[in-house]
């Protein structure tokens with residue numbers, strides 16, 4: 209049986225006019241769900257809405273891609289080997305300090321949001337901050353409204369205490385959309401065992417990501433990804449681990465973003481040289497790789513897509 213592949217975070221250029229055609233590289237038997245980033249901390253609400261309108265129109269016009277609103281949609285689309293698309297946001301800046309905007313973003317297909325991108329904002333602290341003040345009262349209000357409108361709270365890029373605070377207050381599952389395990393590779397973007405356990409306790413899923421500098425010393429290989437997957441499965445169980453490529457389809461665009469906003473990153477991003485990502489073509493070989501390592505088909509299905517699908521069934525509205 210062909211298995212669903214769920215990539216919980218992938219990145220196109222954040223410009224109205226960006227091509228969505230590269231997403232067709234995920235075309236496969238068993239289908240796929242792609243969560244495409246539609247904005248982060250430099251983007252306000254209007255920028256984000258404009259990008260979402262552009263991406264939605266372009267996906268609808270593409271013969272190989274289809275917008276999903278519900279978990280049922282994902283199953284229908286993937287059931288005929290097609291590729292479903294939803295959106296995610298990094299940072300709460302796109303909310304423009306107005307909780308009512310979250311319902312609008314949900315309506316436009318946003319299904320996960322992380323409140324704090326690397327550095328502190330009104331909602332909480334980021335993973336690159338030296339002081340960790342945790343989730344603020346504004347951050348708690350954001351989580352409550354995310355729960356309310358069916359957007360899944362996401363702890364990636366947040367500080368450890370901010371992530372733990374989100375798990376405490378959320379009434380639904382909290383995920384780490386694209387985070388590796390700090391016990392396997394010590395990087396500030398990776399999460400502690402405590403964060404992983406708290407996420408699992410909410411019914412959430414940790415998306416082990418294909419970025420070289422988070423997997424190890426800039427090694428985006430299936431072997432490195434498997435080390436993180438197997439550690440996470442041993443720690444929190446097979447039902448709470450998933451995958452996310454974090455793949456940047458346009459490298460020049462990423463470098464431009466990096467150059468435009470250097471204050472958002474630090475030496476932990478640059479010390480290993482040019483960041484290497486796992487391309488979709490490699491990620492698509494993960495199931496075979498795990499099979500050769502002796503994983504049971506049922507366990508492969510859970511990590512490849514079924515766990516994030518379960519979160520969507522529980523948390524998305526519409």
Ligand SMILES: [Zn+2]
Pocket residue numbers: 298365386454
């Ligand atoms: Zn990210």
